[in-house]
Amino acid sequence: MTRAEELPDVASAREFYAKYEPKEIIGTGASSTVRRCVRRTTSKEYAVKIIDLIGNGELVGEDLRTVTHNEIKILRMVSGEMHIIELVDVFETETLMFLVFELLHKGELFDYLTEVVKFNEKQTRQTMRALLETVAFLHQQNIVHRDLKPENILLDDDKQIHLSDFGFAVALEHDRQQLRQLCGTPGYMSPEMLKCAINELNPGYGKEVDMWASGVIMYTLLAGVPPFWHRKQMVMFRRIMEGNYSFPSPDWDDISSCAKDIIIKLLEVDPDKRLTAKGALNHPFFQHVEDGNRYFSQGFNxxxxxxxxxxxxxxxxxxxxxxxxxxxxxxxxxxxxxxxxxxxxxxxxxxxxxxxxxxxxxxxxxxxxxxxxxxxxxxxx
Structure with a gap:
């Protein structure tokens, strides 16, 4: 049995094991393992993220504990929001932390996307509206997620999205606070975040990084491929900083100019000109009202x-x-x-x-x- 498959020492986490029964592994990370678990008194299923504070990840010990405490704090701040994963329980020992979440059976949006290859505009509108409403809520609370990507968006049985993994999220002290830490996933990093890593005089970045990542996600949903991907990471970074992407034929031939327009405004290199979450939701692409399986524009003729x-x-x-x-x-x-x-x-x-x-x-x-x-x-x- 590998280290990832071994269960943590029961004696060091007696409180967790008294309340939950851990089951099979459903995911692994650099310093954590995610298992399905069952609450003993109700038999209800959950997902538990078991964080090894003395493991071999990028962060260890007190650094990892601090990051996890920050994630817990933010998750509690946004508790109850419809499209954000619900943190149910927390247990902490000297060597381990247990974060119990609601279990979302359909898994990651990324995995679903690999099955269907790409979304049509109706599916994209539904998914992106829910995502942007969630981002708008976070930004209203002065919270920046900093790691928006399909892998961090989970689906429930009705394929409704739930934003997860707030490990890089930060609560700003004020609306215009600027950050400088390079974090997140390379293909979704914004130009201003990358520029912080190469220029010490760069003023930093703010909430706008989430809007850039939203644009990358929307492009990927519609095209089935991300806009800036390249096997050489430095080439990809250069493309991101230059805003170098396109809408190649034939994939984009049958996609509306309205959909392309909002992507262009989300993937704006200048963060001051980039759409905000509320601005994106007011874009004509989202000005449709759903009625069953039909969509009617507000200017119905x-x-x-x-x-x-x-x-x-x-x-x-x-x-x-x-x-x-x-x-x-x-x-x-x-x-x-x-x-x-x-x-x-x-x-x-x-x-x-x-x-x-x-x-x-x-x-x-x-x-x-x-x-x-x-x-x-x-x-x-």
């Missing part, structure tokens, strides 16, 4: 909708007459350029992730369509 319905019916008649040629047409399209078909493109994207284990950026040097350039393999397919 019944005459225009009727004309669209008529044209839709007529188009359906034409499509039905041409249905006998669909298979033949698809074979021709796929044979010439498999990546031009949205359905096949989605299959390629999913397959490439399972092969490489990470996102593959569709640039000249890393085009996933190249996987299907071997005509002999394609003919077998």
């Amino acid at each position: 019944p005459r225009k909708k009727f004309r669209v319905a008529i044209w839709t019916v007529l188009a359906g008649v034409v499509v039905s007459k041409l249905s006998q040629n669909v298979k033949k047409t698809m074979c021709v399209i796929i044979g010439k350029d498999p990546y031009s078909s949205k359905a096949i493109r989605k299959l390629i994207d999913a397959s490439s992730f399972s092969v490489y284990g990470h996102w593959v950026k569709k640039r000249a040097d890393q085009n996933r369509a190249m996987l299907f350039k071997n005509h002999l393999c394609f003919n077998k397919f």
Whole structure:
């Protein structure tokens, strides 16, 4: 049994074990292990994050204890917020800390995204609205998360998001306080945070870093790949600081200009010009009201909708007459350029992730369509 699989010493954490029964491991980190656990009196399931204060992580001992105390403090400050994970219990010993959270069975948004490859605009609107409402709440409390990413967004049974992992979060002393610590995940770091690491005279950063990360998340949801990824981290950092990204064809051909516009305003290099959380929620992309499975813009025009319905019916008649040629047409399209078909493109994207284990950026040097350039393999397919 490996160190990660071993249960902590019962004697040093008697209070936790008296209340909860730990089960299988559901996640691991540099200095922690997450297990499913069951409350003995109610049989209700939870997730417990067991933090090893004398482990081999980047932070050990009192440093790690201080960071964890800060996380607990912030989680208690935001307790009860709909889209933030709920901290249920805390136990602390000389060598271990136990943080008991609500158990969210659907896991990380990242894992779900790898299954579906990308979101449509409706799914993106729902997810990003919930995320931005949560960020707006945090910023109103002068809290900066500093590590927003799909891996730190968990899903419940209804696929509602719950923001987690507040280990890098900080409560500002005042609204305009500037920070300088380099922290978070490289692909989601903002230009102003990176500049702090290379320029001692840089004034620092504030809440705006969360908005940049939100833009990276939204781009990734819609495209299935992050905007700045590169296998060489220094190249990726340079792209981030320059705001060097694009909306390449064909992935972005069927995505609205409205969606692209809000991403552009979130991925604004100048933090003073970047959208705030409230400003983003007021963007036209979010000015829709959900009614079941339908969306209506606030400027609803019944005459225009009727004309669209008529044209839709007529188009359906034409499509039905041409249905006998669909298979033949698809074979021709796929044979010439498999990546031009949205359905096949989605299959390629999913397959490439399972092969490489990470996102593959569709640039000249890393085009996933190249996987299907071997005509002999394609003919077998």
